[in-house]
Amino acid sequence: MGTAIELCIHNVSLSYSKNFMGNDYGFLFQEGDLFRRKSDLIDYDYYEEHPEEKEELAEAEELFARTLSRIVPRLEILGFTLEAARAEYQAVVAEAVEITGYCEREEPKIEYLTFDEFCNFACHYPLGDLKSGYIEHEMPDRDMLSQGRFASDIDVLKRIPWSENSDSYWSEASFLSARVCILSAESMLQVFALNAANAEIEVTWEFGPIVHAGWVQREAFQQGARRKQKILIATEGASDARIIKRSLDILRPDVADFFTFVDVDERHHFWGTGNLVKFAEGLLRIDVLNQVLFVFDNDAEGVDAFRKLEKMKLPANMRAVLLPDLEEFRGFSARGPEGVSVSDINGRAAAIECYLDLRLDQYPAPKVTWSNFKKDIDAWHGVLEHKESYAKHFYDQPDNLLRNGSYDVSKLLKLIDALIRQAVSVVPVV
Structure with a gap:
């Protein structure tokens, strides 16, 4: 029988x-x-x-x-x-x-x-x-x-x-x-x-x-993503990891368990793009078999580091990605030596905080400040003003308001959906 x-x-x-x-x-x-x-x-x-x-x-x-x-x-x-x-x-x-x-x-x-x-x-x-x-x-x-x-x-x-x-x-x-x-x-x-x-x-x-x-x-019989199916997301800062993880958990819960993060709640080991590049180099030397996405901000420093990783010829189980270009960033207020003007900040100043809801009553319209020139990519690097306040406002939102409330998650959805598409292209090592 x-x-x-x-x-x-x-x-x-x-x-x-x-x-x-x-x-x-x-x-x-x-x-x-x-x-x-x-x-x-x-x-x-x-x-x-x-x-x-x-x-x-x-x-x-x-x-x-x-x-x-x-x-x-x-x-x-x-x-x-x-x-x-x-x-x-x-x-x-x-x-x-x-x-x-x-x-x-x-x-x-x-x-x-x-x-x-x-x-x-x-x-x-x-x-x-x-x-x-x-x-x-x-x-x-x-x-x-x-x-x-x-x-x-x-x-x-x-x-x-x-x-x-x-x-x-x-x-x-x-x-x-x-x-x-x-x-x-x-x-x-x-x-x-x-x-x-x-x-x-x-x-x-x-x-x-x-x-x-x-x-x-x-x-x-256990439910959930298997270890070999999971993808490690390595970011250049703890804030990046926390924002991406929370966005996945709340906005894309059906696939959130396929992603793991480095020290989301503890001290972050890869402050800055340089350290994240060094981390990638270390993983390459030991021929790690984990699936890894190295995620860089869509700013000048991120683009510079991203291009360095591209030259390393990462194996199929690893991929370097930039936060996605968005139409919303093509006409963004930017402060420079000659005052405030409207600029395209894609690839120059779009750190992860730019993908949050930037409508705060206590602050004026969002603005970036040009800080330093990156000769290797021939572009100015900019920083979002009051970015810590935008991040705090995001963390303070209850889960249900992020799902269905007045908080604008449209840019976050584009960000995490872009990461999910990149994750599909990371090939597991059998």
């Missing part, structure tokens, strides 16, 4: 294993995604007769569950993008073409669906509408009944590559799983996300029964 474990989206199975864990999908979930739910794999009559074993029942009912819309950002940051799914599908088709080329019975030649056609077909029916009731083998026309609405799509189905599970179905939902879910679970989740009606459909990983049966230890 044995016990199965499946990763499912609604009633559609994406990954199946029996008597062992199979792929580890804990990274799809976070703290708060652990639930207890009734399972078809549990003998509830037994527990009615043995109420003293209710603690074991609690273990048997455990699973992780999360809506698809909140799983997609976690897929994206690990490189499981829609384009990656496209490449996987094209590889499956290429293999099918090669195999059928040796089969004389394959006449006429199959014209397989393009990836876009495949996606459109997979998303034709909202997953929540699919029937999952078991069709008994003795039922007349059992195959047709099990296929449900897909029975009328036979011509399209012939153009989808065959898999070893294509004949294993007993309901409309299981038919979609067997005949259409031919890609990895991560890729199929991206495909199903193309249908907006699937956004709030739950993805579940029901592990309680296989733990309760003794096949796998409970400790094997």
Whole structure:
């Protein structure tokens, strides 16, 4: 007999294993995604007769569950993008073409669906509408009944590559799983996300029964980013790290656990761009395998240091990045020897505090002051006036006001989304 474990989206199975864990999908979930739910794999009559074993029942009912819309950002940051799914599908088709080329019975030649056609077909029916009731083998026309609405799509189905599970179905939902879910679970989740009606459909990983049966230890099932999936963000100052970390935790909580920081709450070891460059040099010498983003302010000193790191030819698991250029910084007040003028401060004076809400009643309009000239990049370096006050105002905001209040987080969102995009390009060392 044995016990199965499946990763499912609604009633559609994406990954199946029996008597062992199979792929580890804990990274799809976070703290708060652990639930207890009734399972078809549990003998509830037994527990009615043995109420003293209710603690074991609690273990048997455990699973992780999360809506698809909140799983997609976690897929994206690990490189499981829609384009990656496209490449996987094209590889499956290429293999099918090669195999059928040796089969004389394959006449006429199959014209397989393009990836876009495949996606459109997979998303034709909202997953929540699919029937999952078991069709008994003795039922007349059992195959047709099990296929449900897909029975009328036979011509399209012939153009989808065959898999070893294509004949294993007993309901409309299981038919979609067997005949259409031919890609990895991560890729199929991206495909199903193309249908907006699937956004709030739950993805579940029901592990309680296989733990309760003794096949796998409970400790094997943990939610959250794995150590090898995490990215260290190294900044030139403690303020940078604190602002980025809090912004991720509050504004992008679905991926915040993929990022770690150096001494966010303690003394910062890399004051200034020079020390951060030295830190990068040290990591290069010892050939560290961690994924690292070296983040520099978008000012003249940051640009200077960024270019120095670029010349070092960082390995694939490391990347130097600047805070992003913003349109809001192209017409910024700046004080220099000839008074105040409007300047583009991108690459010259946009330290991280510039990305905060700069509307403070007790101060005039935000302004930078030009301080020193950087010959190596032929640009003046500027500093935001009252930057500590802007930072304090940010720290003083309750979490809920940062999410939904009057505090302007528009520039912060552009900053952290730019960092998340850079994180996708950092390749983990296997």
